[in-house]
Amino acid sequence: xxxxxxxxxxxxxxxxxxxxxFKTEVRKEIFTLTDxxxxxxxxxxxxxxxxxxxxxxxxxxxAFYKQKYDEYEMLLLQLKEKQNQIDELLxxxxxxxxxxxxxxxxxxxxxxxxxxxxxxxxxxxxxDYPSDGIFGIVRDGKALGIAVVQEGRLLGLxxxxxxCSYSVFIGAQKVPALVHFNPEEKGxxxxxxxxxxxxxxxxxxxxxxxxxxxxxxxxxxxKITKVMSSSGYITASIKAYASKRAPIFLFLIDRQQPxxxxxxxxxx
Numbered sequence: 053x054x055x056x057x058x059x060x061x062x063x064x065x066x067x068x069x070x071x072x073x074f075k076t077e078v079r080k081e082i083f084t085l086t087d088x089x090x091x092x093x094x095x096x097x098x099x100x101x102x103x104x105x106x107x108x109x110x111x112x113x114x115a116f117y118k119q120k121y122d123e124y125e126m127l128l129l130q131l132k133e134k135q136n137q138i139d140e141l142l143x144x145x146x147x148x149x150x151x152x153x154x155x156x157x158x159x160x161x162x163x164x165x166x167x168x169x170x171x172x173x174x175x176x177x178x179x180d181y182p183s184d185g186i187f188g189i190v191r192d193g194k195a196l197g198i199a200v201v202q203e204g205r206l207l208g209l210x211x212x213x214x215x216c217s218y219s220v221f222i223g224a225q226k227v228p229a230l231v232h233f234n235p236e237e238k239g240x241x242x243x244x245x246x247x248x249x250x251x252x253x254x255x256x257x258x259x260x261x262x263x264x265x266x267x268x269x270x271x272x273x274x275k276i277t278k279v280m281s282s283s284g285y286i287t288a289s290i291k292a293y294a295s296k297r298a299p300i301f302l303f304l305i306d307r308q309q310p311x312x313x314x315x316x317x318x319x320x
Contacts, residue, residue, distance in 0.1 A: 154268055157181060157304040159189075159199075161208065170296055171213040175199055175206035181306060188218065188260070188267035188305035194294040195260050195273045199304055208302075211241050211273075211292045219264040220273055222246070222288065223256035228263070231273065234289060240277065246286035252279050258290050265307050 142149050157179045165172040181187070187199040189208055197210035198218055209216040217232040222243060227250045229243035246252060256276040260267035274292040281287070 153308040155306040155308065157187070157306055159206065159302050159304050161299050161302065165207065171197070171210040171216070173208040173210070173299070175208045175302070175304070177206065177304065181206070181304070185306060186266050188271070190271060190303045190305065191294045191299055193272065195267060195271045196294040196296070196299070196302065198266055206304075210296045211294065212238060212296070218266045219261045220258050221261045222252055222258050222276065225250070226261075227252055228261060229288070231258070231290065237289060239291075241274070241290050241292055243276070243288040243290055244285065246288065248281070248284065248286060250286065252276060252286055252288050254279060267305055268307070
């Protein structure tokens with residue numbers, strides 16, 4: 053019996069290596085066939101988990117969701133109040149409507165792109181999205197990476213991937229920096245291009261700045277663990293908050309840039 057299990061695992065391993073060795077065109081066709089299966093599987097798994105919590109952890113689940121509902125209800129009222137204030141202000145000064153319109157898109161991880169590379173995933177969403185956009189990825193309220201469109205599909209690049217980069221603020225003084233992968237420490241990311249006249253310390257909190265049009269401001273990224281100086285700039289190592297382990301459901305941030313209409317209103 054044990055022999056059969058090992059043979060089965062070996063066959064699965066060989067098939068996986070063969071699959072990820074296919075050319076891009078072949079893999080694209082295979083993904084087209086397997087994506088609906090992956091999405092269906094994740095939906096079934098989520099439904100089973102919800103059913104388990106409903107029948108076996110009912111009391112704890114009710115208490116948890118009651119607390120969350122109260123928190124969301126309070127946030128909804130606060131947001132409604134702020135929206136009313138903004139609408140009233142813009143009705144008097146329409147030229148102040150210079151902010152981008154942000155769309156938050158629910159998404160699901162359908163599969164990894166390559167074998168044993170856990171910072172590149174294919175994403176699935178029912179919502180429409182621009183074909184040339186760059187999106188921020190958020191998991192549990194924390195910045196996890198960015199998403200781009202590749203081969204007509206959404207490609208997620210998590211923190212630590214060589215092509216994942218976005219702008220951040222560091223500490224209470226909002227020191228500007230750009231985060232990217234850390235070639236020496238795979239478990240952390242780097243905040244780079246910090247001018248020498250700024251002060252950055254271990255323990256400083258790092259949040260998104262939104263200046264690059266990818267994320268909105270003040271989404272937690274991580275905490276500074278080490279500060280170095282190199283090539284006239286300060287570089288800081290960051291322990292990211294968002295976990296890359298087994299992500300399934302995420303949110304994408306689509307920041308629609310403001311139109312020129314708001315600027316023209318100044319001339320009137």
